[in-house]
Each structure stands twice: as structure tokens, then as C-alpha cells.
Amino acid sequence: MIPTATSHRWTFLPKARRHGTLCEYYRMRSLRHHVAQGTAIVRQALVDFKNLLTSLESDAANNFMLIPTQDVLQISDWANELHPYPAGFKKFAEKFVVKLREHFPGGI
Secondary structure, eight states: OOOSEEEEOOOOOOTTOOOSHHHHHHHHTTOHHHHHHHHHHHHHHHHHHHHHHHHHHHSGGGOEEEEOOTTOOOGGGBSSSSOBOHHHHHHHHHHHHHHHHHHSTTTO
16 A cells, blocks of 8 residues: 655754854854754654654554654754755665665565
């Protein structure tokens, strides 16, 4: 059966990565103290979202496939807080291929 929905979990930005458009904006506006608070809020939202997607996948009636991508990338894989470098995208693509091969043996 072909999944009617496929998703992947958004990944966490490594804590040591402290550059990118949002962090630069905070620095320019002297809002550095908001970075830690914002990071904690986003991390919790991503954990909650992962749990929701995991529960969707656990019920076969949902016909839903989840591709785990959190904690796949290292600090050096990130171009900024939103976008990985091409090598990081390749790591994500490899996760997709593995999961799709599980569901479609001989088809990928």
C-alpha cells in the first residue's frame, strides 16, 4: 500500500551554531537574551510535533510514513539556522531513500 502522507521531522539546530539571519538580527537589536528562550520554545515545539507524527505513523489506518531527521546533521552541515549546506541535504535525502526502500522493496 502506498502511503497517502509522508513527512519528516524538522531537525534541531545544534546549540553551538550561533550565526545566521535570526541570530544576527537579535545581535543588532541587543536581544541576545531572547535567543536562549526562543531556542527552548522551538525545541519543545519540535519535540511535540515529532510525538504527534510518531503517533500518526504508529496507527496503520493512517497510512502515514515518518522519516526521522532530527539530530541527523552536525554543526558543520548548517549554512544558517534554516538551511543546511548541500552535504546536509544529501544526509536528509539518504534518510528518505532508506525509509522509502523499506516501504517499496525493489522500487527505489
